[in-house]
Amino acid sequence: MNTRVSLSSVLTEVNKAKGLPNAHYIDPNVFVEERDAVLFANWSGIGFGKDIPEAGDAYPIEFLGMPLLMVRDREGQIGVFQNTCRHRGMILVDEPGKIRGAIRCPYHSWCYGLDGTLKAAPHVGGPGQNTHEDMDYANLGLIRIRSYVWRDVIFVNIDGTAPDFEEVHGELMERWQDFDQPMYHGGDGASVHLELASNWKLAVENFCESYHLPWVHPGLNSYSRLEDHYNINELGKYSGQGTYVYRQFEGEAGEKLDDFAGLSEKWTEGAEYIVVYPNTLLGVQRDHGFAFIIDPISHERSNERIELYYAQPPEDTPEHEALRAQNAALWKTVFEEDVFVVEGMQKGRHGIKFDGGRFSPVMDGPTHCFHHWVASQIEKARSAPHAD
Incomplete structure (x- = not known):
């Protein structure tokens, strides 16, 4: 049975586009198509x-x-x-x-x-x-x-056909070249594993945008407000969000985590959170970074694995143990706050009259970029000479 649905409504500008059709979230046959065209054909x-x-x-x-x-x-x-x-x-x-x-x-x-x-x-x-x-x-x-290997994430191209990683993601690597230096995993407390009753793409989409902050992350939004964020819309390459207001933790005596060396002024109070298509989510701040891998298990199940990294090895900075624990606890709270949203969207995709949804032309650019990229990969595979 052919379950393919036209993606022409996705492959247009954000103010007119619709999101990916329901089948791309709830149909096991489409999940297999995305496995081959999106996840195996690119650097996952x-x-x-x-x-x-x-x-x-x-x-x-x-x-x-x-x-x-x-x-x-x-x-x-x-x-x-x-x-x-x-x-x-x-x-x-x-x-x-x-x-x-x-x-x-x-x-x-x-x-x-x-x-x-x-x-x-x-x-x-x-x-x-x-x-x-x-x-x-x-x-x-x-x-x-x-x-x-980039930022300690091990990427693979299963089918062997993708251009070299540096060619595909070179612009993003240059954007973050300030952070091209050693970083160290934060230890046992710096890992978060979550199981999601949702399609893998919904976790990616949620990470892309800051639109949901006031309602889903009230604690985070209290100091890094919606209006403090900006969209990162690199159509066909990567997308995500940034903030002009990153607040470092301070200890009782005013101590802070060590910064990465030689950062430009942009990172004094700024931070960015970007999706490396298809399934890797990265964040950089002046004193730490993190990486998500979204592991697609089935069309309606996925796992998140999140790791936190710092500018100095934990064993060399035991005096910062409490700050690292506080930082990890904050991020764990933020990550867990997203679970009900991601799983709720999965349930909603079973609404047979849902048409993929409309994007806010102003707020949803990063999510649209991701949808557009996924649709482009699928259309490219469908048009290949070997395609059915």
């Missing part, structure tokens, strides 16, 4: 460098049903592989841990290096024969997935 966030901090660390994940393995090799470089043995398709690593020697398949003990190369295939030529003339080790390494 799947994990964090902090997950594999040391050489030999391996971290298995499942992304849209695909088993992946993030690995840090002996030189400290991060690689991502399909977590599948090239012999009989066995899962290689089923929980995070340290690879002491080689990545060993638990089924027939085929072994792979941290660079994915096949190192050993015991008895492949018969008992006691570990080679065979028809077995080319060089072509039987693990399948490497294109990956790139």
Whole structure:
């Protein structure tokens, strides 16, 4: 059954456009179409460098049903592989841990290096024969997935067709070049995991805009008001919001978290929150940053994983532990306040007469940019020679 709906009403200017149709939130067939055209065809966030901090660390994940393995090799470089043995398709690593020697398949003990190369295939030529003339080790390494690490987020391009990450996101990287410096995860208290009864895109859309602040985030809005924000509308590239009023926490003696070094004046009281399409949400402030990864589980379920980072390692600044805890508690409250909205929009998408909704031409530019980009990716895939 063909569930495709025309997206022409999305692919127009914000003052005339409608949002993505209901099927893009509640139809499992459309979810599969978006998996291929949007999430597999672009640079999607799947994990964090902090997950594999040391050489030999391996971290298995499942992304849209695909088993992946993030690995840090002996030189400290991060690689991502399909977590599948090239012999009989066995899962290689089923929980995070340290690879002491080689990545060993638990089924027939085929072994792979941290660079994915096949190192050993015991008895492949018969008992006691570990080679065979028809077995080319060089072509039987693990399948490497294109990956790139930026702001500690591990991005992958599953289908291998996207332009290089720096080409796709170079303008955003330049916009935030002040923050192109070391940053350090805040430790155990700096992680937030949320489960959402909603489509992944609704979490992205909610992050895009500040329009909802007065009603959903009254505490945050009390000092970073709606009128203190600006839209970031880079059609076809990225979108989000910024604020001219970022207030640092102060301790009892007036102490503050350390700033990142050499920041321009823009960041003295400013901050920005931008979506790296399709599923990664980033925030930068003078003294800390954060990253969300939205993990699409199904057409009506998704997970959020949020990590907070600072200018100095927590172990070097124990005197700031209380400030980091206060900061993490504030953001956790803000993130949790959004859950009912995201899940409420998901329920609303089952209203069969809903037509995708209209955008405020002034307030909803960032959300429209995201819808327009998603629709563009889908239309591009539909028009490709191999498309049905």
